[in-house]
Amino acid sequence: MGRRESLPEVKKYSGVEVRGKNIRIKFVWPKGAGKQQRITLKGMDVNDKNMKYAFNKVQSIKREIDLGVFEWSNHFPDHPLAKTELKANAGYTVADLLDDYLKEYARSRKEGITLDNYTYRAEQHLKPYIGDIPVNDFKTAHVVKWATQLGDKNVSRVTLKSYVAPLRAAFKWARQNGRISNNPFVDFEWPEETRAVKRKQAEKRKQKRLDVFNELEINALVKHCKREQEANIIQFGFWTGLRPEELFALHWEDIDLVSNTVLVNKAKIYRRGFKVIDYEVEEREEIKGVKTGELGEREVLLLPGALQAIQAQRQWTATMRKFVFHNPWWNKSWTNTNQFANRFKECCLSAGVRYRRPYMMRHTYASMMLKHGEDEGWVARQMGHVDTTMIRKVYREFIPDADHVNGYRLKNDWSISGTNN
Known part of the structure; x- marks a missing residue:
């Protein structure tokens, strides 16, 4: 043996x-x-x-x-990655890479609105300019040249980043999966913005400054709205501090008239880049959770002004649809902030009130509560913030010097305010 x-x-x-x-x-x-x-x-x-x-x-x-x-093909010609490598060498283009990324990865992992936006940007902005370039020949210089041309047309860097987002994600995905050997975006730097773009951005920041409404303006707005349903959503927005997209997504089942609270746990998002045709809102709407990184689901106390708006709205939608607030022009739920802003602007003109964007209703609510001495922590929870950091940063000019209290009890009789006279 x-x-x-x-x-x-x-x-x-x-x-x-x-x-x-x-x-x-x-x-x-x-x-x-x-x-x-x-x-x-x-x-x-x-x-x-x-x-x-x-x-x-x-x-x-x-x-x-x-x-x-x-190269995989030099060592393991039968390996699946060798086939992908050979495909790339045979003319695998940036357009092909974007298609594979959107189909194989993003479709099952990205939110619907993100996938729609990525698809739109790939088709409308990326493929027409750099789609024919072979992946192995692609350099970030191609993006720099393209971004510079758009920058000369006063397109801001924020907008450019949104255009390039699906391309960066696709190259990262391909690199991690061994489809390509190099990710050209690793050391990528954006070209400097033109003076015109910088001025445009400064003007936008100026427009977004804290420019709140006072109580006289609120009452005038509500009183002079030509349609009651518009008056109701505006009054409710001023007296709850909900974001416009949270107002649009509000269901009647979220309203508790026994405890006088509203549950805020979702937002209605418009799928940008894809038109909503004939206002078929309920078939094309995108309902998602409230803003990421904050408190998320929360209960908001309904002050008398908000309660009055809800009671007035019941006759319009309580037995018709699941959404609380409807656009009275089509008697369907609100679609997006642009649609609502047009109606809000009309109400401002009718009331003789200087127009500010609808989001300022939320800022007005917070500033009004703080100015009258309501507790910072309570206001933060009502707004959906995890702590008072943002409250103190954004609304510090409205916070009076006063001792804070534990728990919460309203310091003011809000029943004398916010009524529709």
Whole structure:
């Protein structure tokens, strides 16, 4: 009987392991992505000679990866990544990459509105300019040139970043999955904005400054709205501090007239880039959770002004639809902030009140509560903030010097305010 051959010592062959009767090598690909690839070397017996061969192959692959010249097809022509690599070498374009990313990854992992926006930007902005460029030939210089041209047309950097977002995500995804060996966006820097763009941005910031309404203006607005349903949503917005998209998504089941509270747990978002035709809102609406990074779901106390608006709205929608507030022009729920802003502007003109964007209703609510001495912590919770940091940062000019109280009890009799006279 012959002597049994001992198995080779695996420890001395870094990157090589034995699995049953097979030798398997392992290495990290792509470089820096931290994803370990394991490849079984078929048809090789487990012995010292083959283990040494496998070890040398691993070292060769690692050197090529470090130099940026590694190609799957040179080492493992039957591997799925080699086929993807060959496809890229055969004319795999930026347009192809965007299509694969949106189809294989984004469709199952991105929110519907994000997927719609990515698709729209890819089709309308990216493919027409850089879609025909082979992925292997693509450089960020192509994006810089394109961004510079758009910047000369007064397109801001914020807008440009939204245009390029799906492209950056696609290259990152392809790099992590080994479809490409290099992500050109790693060291990417945006070109400097033109003076015209900077002036435009400064003007926008000026328009967004805290420019709240006073109680006389609120009452005048509500009184002079030509349609009662518009008056109701405006009065409710001023006396709850809900964001416009939260007002649009409000359902009657969220209203509790026993405890005088409203549950805020969703927002209605408009799918930008895709038109809503014939105001078929309920078929095309996007309902999602409230703003990320804040308190999320919350209960808001209905002050008398808000209660009055809800009671007045009951006759219009309580038995008709699930949404509380409707656009009276079509008797359907509100679609988006632009649609609402047009009606809000009309009410301002009728009342002789200087127009500010509808979001200022939320700022007005917070400033009004704080100015009259309501507790900062309570106001923060009503607004949906996790703490008072944002309250003190944004509304510090309205916060009086006063001791805070634990728990909460309204300091003012709000029943004398906010009524529709």
